[in-house]
Amino acid sequence: MTPRLLALVLAAIAAPGTAAMAAPAAAGSVSAPTAADQRLQAIYDAEWTWRKAEFAQVTDGLRSKPGDRFAGVAPADWARRKAYWDKVLADMAAVPDAELSPEQRINKAVLTESLRAEVANIGWRTYEAPLNSDTFFWGEVKPYSGLENAAEYRRYLKRLADVPRFFDENIANMRAGMKRGYTVPRIGLTGRDTTIVPFTRAGPDNPLFDVFKTMPDAIPAADQAAMRAEAARLIDGVAVPAYAKLLTFMRTEYMPAARTTIAAADLPDGAAFYRDQIREYTTLDLGPEAIHAIGLKEVARIDADMKATIAQTGFKGSFPEFLQFLRSDPRFYAKTPAELLGFAAYAAKRMDGKLKDVFTVLPRYRFTIRPVPDAIAPIYTSGRGGLAACLFNTYDLKSRPLYNLTALTLHECVPGHSHQAAMALEAPDRPAFRRETYFSGYGEGWGLYTEWLGTKLGMYETPYDDFGRETFEMWRAARLVIDTGIHSMGWSRQQAIDYLASHTALARLDIENEVDRYISWPGQALAYKLGELKIRELRGLAEAELGDRFDQRPFHDTLLNMGSVPLPVMEREMQAWIAAEKARPR
Structure with missing residues (x-):
């Protein structure tokens, strides 16, 4: 699963809320951005704008939320993304690290590593197996937390209308994977088809209708009633048939044809795939x-x-x-x-x-x-x-x-x-x-x-x-x-x-x-x-280098304030923090 898809899974249990105020940056003077900084920022700003549109996301405060459709997952969509990201990676590689400010070096390392993984997965055509024993593409439809306002409900209604197209593209990808022996292992699919069943039932007990049972008071009653009626129409008439079609495909085609081997090494070029x-x-x-x-x-x-x-x-x-x-x-x-x-x-x-x-x-x-x-x-x-x-x-x-x-x-x-x-x-x-x-x-x-x-x-x-x-x-x-x-x-x-x-x-x-x-x-x-x-190794290093001056609170602050980064970047940044703390006057 790609980092982007994993982020979608993690976001599935995050309820909407007001945007929080960003904490102040660390004390100290901030130097003017270098020309290299500006070049890099232009690259990642453009990539982010493109990515939001490409994956049908909208911005709400500091967070991305699902838009009014599901992202395209056909092979042409992935080929387009690979071509774009290959260019972004080449453009970033042309920006010299030595000319970047410390924070921009982190930005470059983070985006380079995340896009490297995205491009590699497209090359492996992992989209031809868009599920595993833990996470399923059909689970991306239902919001697992409440929706906050009328705009979010309207976007959800439009996504419900898009379910057949989204499922059909995934089914086509899975059939392509079946032809080349690239499937989820059969044992990992046992019982997973039952997660589809509740969504094949018409009526208000379908889980897709859950978010309409209690709606925010700020939405006028007449609008709530209209949205519920539209939801019932889309769920019963559009989504339920798509889930039923998916369930039939899983039970009659995919699960019987799924590979009986379990190792990544058994996939096409499996040893290299596993290392990736x-x-x-x-x-x-x-x-x-x-x-x-x-x-x-x-x-x-x-x-x-x-x-x-x-x-x-x-x-x-x-x-x-x-x-x-x-x-x-x-x-x-x-x-x-x-x-x-x-x-x-x-x-x-x-x-x-x-x-x-x-x-x-x-x-x-x-x-x-x-x-x-x-x-x-x-x-x-x-x-x-x-x-x-x-x-x-x-x-x-x-x-x-x-x-x-x-x-x-x-x-x-x-x-x-x-x-x-x-x-x-x-x-x-x-x-x-x-x-x-x-x-x-x-x-x-x-x-x-x-x-x-x-x-x-x-x-x-x-x-x-x-x-x-x-x-x-x-x-x-x-x-x-x-x-x-x-x-x-x-x-x-x-x-x-x-x-x-x-x-x-x-x-x-x-x-x-x-x-x-x-x-x-x-x-x-x-x-x-x-x-x-790695984190405990770095803490041990900090304790050894700083002795009785070690305080776990700023150690933890520094570790989490850098945000999610590759482990080599985390190690480099925490070693720099340890050196700076050691150099501070007592």
Whole structure:
């Protein structure tokens, strides 16, 4: 999945809100832009204007929102984008780094790396498999949060009218992929067709109608009634037939023809494709063998930590027996969805009281906590954080242990992804593309780092909570072993499931969903641990260089205020910050 599409997925759980005021830039004089700065700015300003039109986005304050149609996804659309981005990359390469100001060097590095990944994916024709076990193009239609005003409702109505064209282009792409053996692995599609079913039903219970059930009071009643009537017409007469056609295609053509192999290496030129996916998601030039070795080393380290924590609980049995105890004892599981959501909300609120010890500046934008929508909950991950909402999965409560929830809340909500997104929104003024570019190594690395940070803040109240954190850390370390094992070393699905089950206390449902995610989304799962290791390495360097002068608050401020960047850029900028702090008079 391209960075742009991943950003769309993350935005799907972000509710509309007023634009936040940008935080002031760091103190100090700002030099006049160089000629090279001006050349680069002209390039990225033009690219951003083009991109907004190309992908049917509108600007609302500081954020992009869906326009009145879906972006074209036919091969000609992707060929046009590749030609344009190839030129942008060439134009940027002609701007000498040595003549750019420090901030513009970051801008160039960010846009270069993100467009490099976009162009590479078009070359691989990844648009011929526009789904994986976790994310689906048909999920882009329904707004998963409320719409704010009449203009947003009108744009949504127009998008509903565009659903047949959007689906038909994706189906045509998928058929082209089928002809050349480029499909999602069949195992990763199991049950995914059921996510389409609710959208094939006419009437007000269709999920596409949800946002019309409660509309903003600012929209006059007569306009609300007219929009509801138009929505009912479009949903029943246009969208429902398109979803029904898609469901038939998935069940009768695509799923039966999907490949039975699971490795990226089994795709056309698969080994090179997998290395490209590693580069996209980690922004590092590491091969599968090196990553596999890092994973094995981390698994061994964390395994020792987990056994020490088990000893603290007083449990006398073996490691497998302790895992079985955790998976079966009712004290560790919520009895109702409200209980699980309340546990998460309590953890988030406890963290709120510690934020003053983590940052010097806090964002104004606030997030809420919601359950994962019923339509996708059976195959959705345990939780996911976005700008305005942090989602927790309340489906199959016996698979949602409470001892994991503190770590999950830190990662997904605060000071993890929801907080991180608000910081990015209100960061020092920078180009619009910087606010909406997402690199998994940076973003997911920060999320995993915040789980570890909880140990410094007293967030884990019992050894079981700490074991939950360790099992999450082990989960991310095991991903390095499993992802590379599956996609370049011939591992089977069952081998991957057994490996994850034997090293973590994750529920069986989560383990199977996660392994299927790794199978159908090569490389993405590598970003978390590699990003976290880099952040902790930089923190260790700062502590060693600054000694008793080290303060984690400006360290965190600096890390998040740069926004999402490739890991090599993050490393370069944080090393510069450490040097500047060290040079400051005592």
